[in-house]
Amino acid sequence: MYKPIKDSFPKIGKMDFATGAAEDGRVINTNQNMNKKQLLDIAKTWFAQQDWKAFKFQKDTWQEYLKGKNGLLNAPTGSGKTYALWVPIVLEILQQKSRKKKSAKGLKGVWITPLRALSVEIEQAANRFAQDIDPQIRVGIRTGDTPQKERAAQKRKMPDLLITTPESLQLLLSSKNYDEQFKNLNAVVVDEWHELLGSKRGVQMELALSRLKAVSNNLKIWGISATIGNLEQAREVLLGPQTPQFENSVLIKANLKKKIKVQSVIPKKMEKFPWRGHLGLHLLDEVVPIIKNSRSTLLFTNTRSQCELWFQKLMEKHPEFAGEVAMHHGSIHKETRLWVEQAIRNETLKAVVCTSSLDLGVDFAPVETIIQIGSPKGVARFLQRAGRSGHQPGKQSVIHFLPTHAMELIEASALQKAVKTQAVEDRVPYLQSFDVLLQYLTTLAVSNGFYPEEIYPEVSATFCYQALTQEQWEWCLKFITTGGETLHTYDEYQKVTVEEDGKFTVTNRGVAMRHRLQIGAIVSDAVLSVKYIKGGFIGSIEEFFVSKLKRGDVFMFAGRNLEFVRLKGMQVQVRKSKKKTGKVPSWAGGRMSFSAQMSELLREEMYIAAASADPDLAKELGITTKSLELTALQPIFQRQLLESIIPTKNEFLIETFKTREGYHAVFYPFEGRFVHEALGSLLAYRISLLSPISFSIAFNDYGFELLSDQEIDMQQVLDNNLFSNEFVMDDLYKSLNATEMARRKFRDIAVIAGLVFTGYPNKLVKSKHLQASSQLLFDVFRDYEPENLLFLQAFTETFEHQLEEGRLRLALERIQRQKIVWKKCEKPTPFSFPIITDRLREKLSSEKLEDRIKRMIKSF
């Protein structure tokens, strides 16, 4: 099935560590207790045999681990981080064996990876070392891809080392006698912790670890994280604030200086460069020579649909690439993904078009060149992608940035500076996620059952729930036992029952089954599998897209054109189609926002752009040279200056104009998407107080737009000082009620807390009677239980994770100091174009629904 990698490192000699006879004549005595030095010598010898030199951070990690420390290792992809931790874990097993004749049962080490696509590489790394050291050590994988048969076999006898995902770990906690499996666990390693940290899967990990700390006697917890702004906090979240594990922990930084070179792909003819768009296909021909001149290339796209399109077009225009270029994204069938990953390693592929599915990854993938198509929306992510090239330590990494529209060229030069200064963003951890807590408590009730007095201290020692009050805890217990109500004669609520001795358990098999199926749903939408009518699995796809398809529609998927035939249960049945073009599935991949640092760099770049188009200003600022990007942008700047301005440091630009769509007002704070979401909603709300009006609001990283069927009285906006910092939070909260942001957050919350049942990929579940949209639920809670913690969570999450209160205040302060320049334009300007054409919008209205309907009808 899976062939081990052929690496270029020659082996010098073979040593059988298990029996202790080395070829060089040295003898390691395994009959006595091995001390730390002996263990470390084994690792060093093995490294020497691979012709490798261990890095300082690797040796430091081995040392600290063997001292019994917990910790966080900050090391980039491709640095050898996998061996930093696999090595001491295996060594410890060796040591334990040397102490006892018989080895202990059950899991010894668990390795958590956020992407199951990575598990194979991690397994290989583990096996490579473990097999040489002690062939008896067994390594296994358990993810959503693992066949049922193998899972059952694992249940009977767990491997020593298990590679798994956060969801699969939760599933293990939901099986009977899980505590036995984890009793002899020495270590949990959470790989790519920065990816999990800012998500609810991170919270799942915090809770799982809080339990493992109690059931495993000799547990050490380690995280591995790429560079992010809040590394110290990342360690605290992983280990739990003020816990013994945190007190006994270290932060190790790899500090491998990697040279990264950023190169923009600049269009030859700027006139033809579009003002908007996100696909970047017009620059396809510029990419071809880059691919041809490189041994291997990864093309990173931002969404799966973009990935599909790029692959398709590349094959269409350059058929000579057939067989040399492949595609990789999270919805593609596992076998194909594995094949592609293997081919990257073997260098049998020239290029791979991919999404974030190849963002992470372990060592030795020898890619020479990286191309980023469209804004990466984050410096950390950009750096990480750049790091996928020149994987061998010391080599320079080259990343080409391909802008998808004119404004992104400004971003390109800002990114270059960000890379130099390493202006990476924070990952904000979640607090008080009641949905995940309710899910976790049900999980424990499903497996062994739990006693609240035992679990409460564990939960409240985590970072997420450090502020959990006794009342909130009681509320959660009540929620899972009586559905939040005081017992009622008519009520038949069934989930968790309390036994006589106070143990919380699930006795109903249906409840247990549905809960297990739902655990995986924390990450994704309802997912359907795509299959040919005659059989043959192609991949999986979100239900959202399928719901828009009619019989006979053709869509592009996994690089093929497929005709939709029918939906059968959780299966999308298709046949091949000869039609050239088709719809492209849109996947819900999250929209990201610029960090504060990146926004600042972008603003600075904008000021330089203003100077580049104005010789006087350039002289004043002492700017003599123009970057390639800004030179290329001059035609666009000239067009912008026809009717408007390029704002300088002291100016805040507002443009208004009318099109067939209605009256547009576009504002440019350059503060990143999330701040603009908040500012846009806030301003729309305040304007709507002046007179009844309805808005459609759009945002991007540069600014936001308020669109209405009535003209906005901008003079009144300015006269009333609607950018005021006063009552910001109060107004914002009210605007949230008026828009749908919190409502959308509630979707995930309802699924995770088990309020709506979504079914599960590839499993036909008779759940039709249990389907209701989370939107309906949101309304029911608003009308009948507005104090419900899950309902309130939708609002706090919007505030904390989307609106970034602090940044909003700073932005408002800055606007207060700036001169407002209001330009009444005849036509949309180049700056406004990407915003006004954005179709994902918020709405806000202060009109009566009946009045709105009548006005909408009038425009018919």
Place this chain on the structure above:
Amino acid sequence: MKVNLQQENFIFDPSGVAYWESKGILLIADVHLGKIAHFRKHGSAVPQKAILKNFEQLKKVVDTYQPEKIYFLGDLFHSAYNSEFAYFKTWVQEQQADLVLIVGNHDIISPTHFKNLGIALKEEICLERFLLTHHPEEREGFFNICGHIHPGFRLRGMGRQHEKLSCFFKTKHQLILPAFGTFTGKYLLQQSKNNQIYVCTETEVILIPQKS
């Protein structure tokens, strides 16, 4: 809003019911009682108080029209028998009007439960030129009034405005009633020359004019 169908006057009520004036018949489709209790029974903690909403709405329309007969056009009960039936029983006992249920696909509760409450069960009702059913049907010489679809309409206007509303959906020989139940979804339908769409707000029924 008064609407004339086959020379008979009907009142379309914002709650989604239609009242046949000359016959004193109240037509109600897709109430989906029991849905909330069903969810709770399966471990989804929908607030129990929300159960009462449907009964409040029912009381309101009955008080307004004081009908002689109430015809439920199917899907009166969402699921298997559950505790919400007790609320329904109480409601039935307070009614003066004759109650008839035209059985829908969701009505899987044993007919005896309804019969014990004095509710007549029918597959369909032919009344003069009208054919009352749960599923939409076409029959020569009849005007069909039905439910099942949960019709909704997305209204669009200037400035990229849009609103999703439940609606009465009328074609030449058919009227589909909106779902009455509060905890139900909508199925969006398209406007064309051959249909009329009457959207419901809390307080009004509004006819959407044809696009010019």
